[in-house]
Amino acid sequence: MARTIKLEVFRYRPEIDDKPTFKSYEVPFREDWVVLDALNHIKDTVDGTLSFRWSCRMGVCGSCGMMVNGFPRLTCAAFLRDYYPHPIRVEPLVNFPVERDLVINMSDFLRKLKSVKPWIIRKEETPVSEGEYLQTPAELARYKQFSMCINCMLCYAACPVYGREEDFIGPAALALAQRYNLDSRDQGGQERRAIAFSDEGIWECTFVGECTTVCPKNVDPAGAIQLGKVTAAIDYFKLLLPWGRKT
Amino acid sequence: MKPGLRRTMGSKWWLWRGAYFLIMLRELSSVFIAAYLVFLLVLLHKVREGPAAYDAYLDFLWSPTMIVFHIVALAFATMHTITWFNLTPKAVVVRRGEERLHPALIAGPNYIAWVTVTALILWIVLK
Numbered sequence: 278m279a280r281t282i283k284l285e286v287f288r289y290r291p292e293i294d295d296k297p298t299f300k301s302y303e304v305p306f307r308e309d310w311v312v313l314d315a316l317n318h319i320k321d322t323v324d325g326t327l328s329f330r331w332s333c334r335m336g337v338c339g340s341c342g343m344m345v346n347g348f349p350r351l352t353c354a355a356f357l358r359d360y361y362p363h364p365i366r367v368e369p370l371v372n373f374p375v376e377r378d379l380v381i382n383m384s385d386f387l388r389k390l391k392s393v394k395p396w397i398i399r400k401e402e403t404p405v406s407e408g409e410y411l412q413t414p415a416e417l418a419r420y421k422q423f424s425m426c427i428n429c430m431l432c433y434a435a436c437p438v439y440g441r442e443e444d445f446i447g448p449a450a451l452a453l454a455q456r457y458n459l460d461s462r463d464q465g466g467q468e469r470r471a472i473a474f475s476d477e478g479i480w481e482c483t484f485v486g487e488c489t490t491v492c493p494k495n496v497d498p499a500g501a502i503q504l505g506k507v508t509a510a511i512d513y514f515k516l517l518l519p520w521g522r523k524t
Numbered sequence: 525m526k527p528g529l530r531r532t533m534g535s536k537w538w539l540w541r542g543a544y545f546l547i548m549l550r551e552l553s554s555v556f557i558a559a560y561l562v563f564l565l566v567l568l569h570k571v572r573e574g575p576a577a578y579d580a581y582l583d584f585l586w587s588p589t590m591i592v593f594h595i596v597a598l599a600f601a602t603m604h605t606i607t608w609f610n611l612t613p614k615a616v617v618v619r620r621g622e623e624r625l626h627p628a629l630i631a632g633p634n635y636i637a638w639v640t641v642t643a644l645i646l647w648i649v650l651k
Contacts, residue, residue, distance in 0.1 A: 375529040418622040440533040500614035
């Protein structure tokens with residue numbers, strides 16, 4: 278007899294449901310299936326009303342992040358075999374409002390991401406005719422780890438500070454601010470500072486460290502935030518020096 | 525206000541998993557460490573008041589309750605120390621070209637200094 282595994286899936290359709298419920302589905306168990314495959318099986322063959330986001334199926338797009346048995350995971354990287362024979366509970370990422378079923382509203386994250394200006398800022402753009410902004414491998418290595426972020430928001434679902442403090446800029450946005458601050462081609466550190474080094478920025482972080490634990494791309498947002506704290510502290514002490522206020 | 529169904533963490537979020545519980549223990553540790561510092565300040569005050577006051581205070585510190593308190597405070601201080609020593613490689617990134625210095629080489633000297641200073645204090649106290 279073919280083996281099956283039970284998925285308990287969070288259901289919430291705002292037009293008919295007053296509150297969320299969990300619905301159980303028995304899906305075929307296959308060694309090479311991930312939770313996302315099981316959700317697609319449900320949507321294709323059992324219940325077409327189930328809503329969830331996904332795109333690449335290979336840990337690159339960052340769309341399919343959900344709570345799997347209470348932990349934020351990319352469902353395209355969460356194998357059924359790691360849970361079998363126990364049931365798997367699938368919920369939308371916590372700390373975000375739920376639009377419908379497993380779909381969260383990510384507006385708050387996108388607004389905060391934009392606020393840290395995650396792009397290269399130049400005081401004066403050089404014309405394209407003068408060529409690229411060159412960078413050595415050593416300069417690339419300084420920020421490369423932080424540039425691997427795929428905006429999957431698992432770190433926000435793992436962060437109790439973000440869960441309790443809505444204003445917190447959050448791990449991924451702060452890691453990306455640090456990514457550009459460390460880029461030798463960038464000159465926008467001062468512009469980002471007002472947001473990233475504010476009370477709602479790095480100083481809100483109490484170093485729980487779960488953002489780094491759950492990150493599927495080894496970005497280490499907790500590390501990025503600590504680096505930011507060191508930079509901000511050095512800047513503060515520089516201000517105390519008689520000649521520091523001029524800068 | 526974020527639109528949509530808002531799922532809050534509630535008041536028991538710190539019981540969800542071990543890492544959250546540890547962070548709350550670390551926050552709680554500040555109470556014990558602050559209390560320890562208060563007892564230490566009182567001890568200094570008693571030294572100023574004279575031998576009788578100092579001896580009376582020492583008797584109080586040797587009471588079972590205070591011994592248990594100090595053991596708990598020491599455990600919390602140790603937890604705090606390990607947490608922050610392990611954090612140092614995140615806050616201090618040293619590079620040689622493209623290579624990043626191994627985190628253990630940043631955290632390690634902190635532990636060596638800790639053991640050395642502890643041994644020195646023990647030698648002074650116990651000699």
